[in-house]
Amino acid sequence: MALLRPADPLPDGVRRSALRRFLLWTLAALVLVGVGTVLLARPLASQMALSDAAVRGSGLARAVVAPLVDQRVRAGEPGATGTLDYLLRSRMKDGSIVHMKIWTHEGRVLWSDETDLIGHVFPLDPDVSELFGSENVTAAVSDLSKAENAEERGSGELLEVYAGLHDAEGVPLVFESYWTADPLHEDEAALLGRLALLGLGSLILFAIMVLPLAVSMARRVERGEADRSRMLRHALSASDLERRRIADDLHDGVLQDLAGFGYLMGSLVHDLPPDAARARTVVGELSAGLKRDAEGLRSLMTDIYPADLAQGGLVPAVEGLADQARSSGLAVEVDLDPELERAGLPMAQVVYRSVREGLRNVFKHAEASSVQLRARVVGHHVVVSVRDDGVGPRDPAGLPPRVGTTGSGPGHGHVGLHLLRDTVRDLGGDLVLGAAQGGGAVLTVTVPKAFADTWVGQASVSDRAGRPSRGRPRRAARARIRPRG
Template sequence: MRVLRSPVTLFLVVGLLTVAAIVVGTGFLADRAASSEATAEARGTTRVIARSVAQPVVTDELLAGRAGTIDRFDRKVLKRLLVGDIVHVVIWSRSGRIVYSDEIALIGRRLHLDADQERVLDHGGTGSARSDESGNQVIPADAETGKVLRTFTRIETPRRHKALLFEAYSSLDEVESRRQEIYSSFRWITVGPLLLLIVVVTLILRVLTGQLTRAGKEREQLLRSAIDASDAERRRIARDLHDGVVQDLAGTAFSLSALSRDPATDGKTRSSLQGAARSLREGLKSLRSLLVEIHPPELRAESLPAALADLTAPAGASGIQASVSVEGAETATDERAALVWRVAQEAVRNALRHSAASTLAVTVRGDGRHLTLEVVDDGVGFDPTRVRDSEHFGLRGLRSLVAEAGGTLEVRSSPHEGTTVRMEVDAR
């Protein structure tokens, strides 16, 4: 099941990372949008107050700086100007002179208007700048108000229609508070659907994972049933051959040997009988090797070297020099020893059938915790990407059994470079 769960786990990880990236990205965009919206609200408030409160009472006398006009202006509109987030107001003339301010000491000061202020005076609209940005900030950011946001717009005197610049200073803390409120709304709009999406996708993945798990279990059950059926059939064939043909051939070989030793048998007949007995014994040896390949004896860890030697015995008849080396496998369980033999059986069978090798080496190494099998031949090799389905099918079928035992099975080969089958599994 490890093979089945890995793609799902990878999908979940990638999905969570994607959602996290979306949340971070939308959060950044929402924060920028909230800041823009909060500033836009401050500019809109300034525009409304300037046009509806200040502009109707701005007179040419105020512009000229005549005595008493400032007091009358204060009494009429000052309280209505300092509303909401606005903490200070300043009215500029086109020449950069401060015509009016709630800070009396500033009236009459003259400064050069910056580019944004001149643009608004010439073309209308609104502008804004924070206290930490460049521009004509005449009201200091003090401990009482904190940092400020300057917003300005154009107004005109009623009679002569002379352009003036109305500038309002808003507490940046209040603007920031409004930004947080707007951002919270944006955040729930963006994060809410994502959370819903995560829940829906999680439920879908859970259903799909369950289906994959069941399909995997069914596939493993079918594979196990097929292997068990194959073992049962192999066991029946091996038993029938052993109890029938092998016993008959063994009896015939003994009879021929006994007859060849009879003094009444002449020399020519004795030689023929001895040759026939030798042929029968060689045939019996090959047949017993075939029986071991068809179905092994009940394997135990200590009998693994002998079982592997029987497995490679037919190699000599194919002109292949075979060797078996087993070290440190005594501590392995019988179940692991049987798995090693089964993988070695399939690898040796493939080597004898397809490799055209001159040497074949079967090596088993154990260190008490892990058991490693390597079957190496120096044959023609093959391209793993183009191998026919009929070849090495048995090894592919054994991968699930090896994976279920917590091990790995790897086949390495290339044309004219031989083949290596390597399995590593826990010894217990």
């Protein structure tokens, strides 16, 4: 039974990748929560500041302005607004109120801290006109674009409050006040701090709590990847082992029997009577057929026997395939990345099989005179290409869909490539057959380096199965490529 030596431990790349994704998503969530907090805090702070300004503006209108406005104030008699003027200007000293006005329903400024505006008439907005005769209040961030706001434009952002009221004699008026926006910014900063503490703090706490779970899940994923990689490596090695066993069976069983039958036929010819010409002819044909079959089985045996990649290495094995192709009249150029010397047995098996199957495809279908064999390490992948100058693929789309092993459909004759593609896709790679630039075909096999956890280490399969041979001892046959059909 063939033995597979323990592989080196898997690097923790899968775990690092999973944790990196977890941290990146956590950071993205923190950014989203932070942006959402900022976007949410501004309108909430504005709503709170406007609500506070509306309450204070309405209270000022009802508690101070309404009792102090009468017929004399409305008529503009001298000295009638003394008390009103004193109280309202005193209220402005703390800086929370920037400007104030009292409006009549005609749009006339009855009183203002800006004395130049008193007595002037300005058009009123519909929402302000609706306040006359009611106790309603409206508040908004003022744009200061109206004519009566000329004096306020240098005060920066202000909160504009309109409060409907009735004076001491029941005449409807509107009291307008402009409040500084400092409370808005203070509320915004306070909300940002509280929401950030609640949102970001909760998210960070949640991330800390689920981090052990993320690490545990990453380890499970890593173990799953390790098991999958191990099974794939065993499958590759098992395939080579089966090839060796089949070659052993052919050599020690059927091939030996055919050789014995051939000798027996030779002896039978000498035992036939001289006048048995017909029998001699039949026996001669049988003997020649047995010899042809024996040669065919011997050729098949050496064809399926895998190269000893564990001992000889990848480069000599590929050079051996190239030499066999050259002996058949094909010009072969080999270009192997020196870094592939560090590849472990699983990767070497994939590269070798890709080159071997590519050469077989060239011999059988390409009608080519030259072929280029390349294997390069590109980033985190190994890319193997077999390019020829032949007739190119029959199907412009590349490798046709797989069909049965018999028949003459478009997929017939590419069973080896289909099997190789299935293996490569199981490893996380892909196989593509397409037309080469300038003519011919190019077979490209891409395999991720990560599947072979022995990229730096070593692994090997024992050379022979531990069972007795029915024939005499023999030297291991070399895998070779031969033209078919």
